[in-house]
Amino acid sequence: MDNKNLRIKGARLKSTLEDMAKIGATPGGGVQRLALSDEDKEARDLFVSWLKEIDCEVTVDEMGNIFGKRPGKNNDLEPVMSGSHIDSQPKGGRFDGILGVMGPLEVLRTLHENNVKTERPIIIVDWTNEEGSRFAPAMIASGVWAGALERDWAYERTDINGKKQGEELERIGYKGPVPAKQWPVHAYYEYHIEQGPMLEKEGKEIGAPKGILCLHWYDIYLEGEANQVGPTPMEGRHDALCSAAEMILKVNEVPEKMKGNMVATVGEIQNYPNSRNIIPDGVHFTVDIRSWDDDQALRAWDSLKADFQEIADRRGTPIRMEETWRVEHAPFNEKLVKRVLESADELGYSSLHMVSGAGHDASYMNQICPTAMIFVPSIGGRSHVEVENTTWEDCEKGTNVLLHCILKSANER
């Protein structure tokens, strides 16, 4: 059969995802499979057994990353890689991460049963602890593998019970012997649910992000003057929470003010002493700004900084502003992004050239090799929640796009 007519098996993919969704299933219909938990181990074991069924060579590195290699005609050529992560958020969904591991598995099963030989080897990968919700930060093991983070530092990360990531890797038997160290890669594809509403809104089946938005994190600290609320007139108050409220609204309005395709959010706030009859004398809140345009994000921050200072001065609540994290926008490989769009087109699927607002393991892979992602629609744009959902049809379509992207890259000499 001509490779062009090759299709994955939607029913098998569905059954595979359903088997995985049983591991760590929550009463609310989601999944809780925290990194290096017993559930993570169970899912890893199942994944490894499936890799072996189709004669993949399995290696586990010292960060617990699992690689399943399907040899090519010429194993001296740099491999094509595809993967994502098996771990989930607490009370997370049944698609985030796992679809990007089971998708390429279904691709390899399809190649296996059709006896398709590719020029280059193909490697599936499960990256350890992408979510970062048990051991912060996120994407830590792909970061170590890509050389951006230190292995020993990663081992020392602890969860809320004081357990170290390195010890937990050992406990579940996934601290492998192979160094977590990058090798040359011909192309990396990461298949993922969109986690946003754009595909659904635009009525498109496949998303091809041109890259990942920049990310700026700030921490704001306000000082007020505590007093009993009853005897303290409105005039002359220094209420830190009122200042914060004005600032939160400025953050909410800044994307429209900058007239750009950006998002800005206050997700976290602490108020002190947080007592209903005492005027707040301290507030901490966070600012998260994301944009495709790094300069625009900086201009938005400049605008907010000026607004914040004006509000703090006017209300007499001294302000301290800290920059916590800044990551520049990451454009993916244009050729591979184009290949995703073309493959969708050839398969008769509609597609959208878009951006990724969230970070992925693809962020670190993008630093070391040509990288692209394939998105499928998230129903209602929901993710990191138990109701996270994607139709089985869309899962099948995305996996077919992945199949043909992998085939094209793996047959390049």
Added chain:
Amino acid sequence: MDNKNLRIKGARLKSTLEDMAKIGATPGGGVQRLALSDEDKEARDLFVSWLKEIDCEVTVDEMGNIFGKRPGKNNDLEPVMSGSHIDSQPKGGRFDGILGVMGPLEVLRTLHENNVKTERPIIIVDWTNEEGSRFAPAMIASGVWAGALERDWAYERTDINGKKQGEELERIGYKGPVPAKQWPVHAYYEYHIEQGPMLEKEGKEIGAPKGILCLHWYDIYLEGEANQVGPTPMEGRHDALCSAAEMILKVNEVPEKMKGNMVATVGEIQNYPNSRNIIPDGVHFTVDIRSWDDDQALRAWDSLKADFQEIADRRGTPIRMEETWRVEHAPFNEKLVKRVLESADELGYSSLHMVSGAGHDASYMNQICPTAMIFVPSIGGRSHVEVENTTWEDCEKGTNVLLHCILKSANER
């Protein structure tokens, strides 16, 4: 000597207050003497020993309220009472409460050393747990004594370590044998720091509150839609924290809108899941409204309710509003309030006819007998903090006013 020329001894009052400030002294210059703590017991013991030195008859009731009675010429006449509380806020100040117990003690010491006999008996009282910061609610023991609260319910109130108020009364040896039950009272004066900035601002020495403001407490619950911030465009978000921010500013603006002498405050807020990269899907915050005019407070709430509903509808964040507590404004006895103003005048002190924004034990006493309060200036309007301060001169002046108010009431046949 003519009673009109009688004056308390400022130096003795200062030394008494300084001795009390050593018990539970904090490094920041304040006092931490939580209700029924070891520090509370130590201060009570010292107070009782001072009462006995001037031949007062001491009784302790089953709520731990301490009464020191100085007999009059005719002990069948209803007594004049004055008191406040020895307990403090955590990291509280050296004047809140204790001034209103040591002040009348200084008055009795002055009568004692001058062999002044009054027609009526005079009773000083230390009310247990006025602050309510260890065992909620506040003013609990004066409430039981006045018949507004139940003794057994009060005994069951627990602190954050699960200790019951009744058990702690027993532990420190202040669960007395006498029922906590009101008797007829001719007049009750409570002497207190202002806890607000009005006296300082107006340059007045003595405050005579015409009563206590009404108090309305509300709890607001908002529901949003959680989503990863990166992939979720601004349009179509349902951010519960943005709704709350708009509402907090409406609360802050409502006193000016109502053009009235009122205060409105949001002191407490909880945000969920409170993660910097997730759109908030739940917020709880409190509203505290106080005014001399009950109807005005209700109109302010009606106005806020309409604003809150409009904001919730516009931002797609369903709202639930609960009324938690409502206390009507409490006007003090006009004759006694006038007596405070006149006594200040006779002593050559400037005075201000004002209101009390905070609740006091006088709130419950006001329900059962003619009641008034005497305020002295709080430096910077600060209270419930370690820097709470009042000059020794002002403490002396307020105590002289108290002396003459007590004398006048206690000599009424």
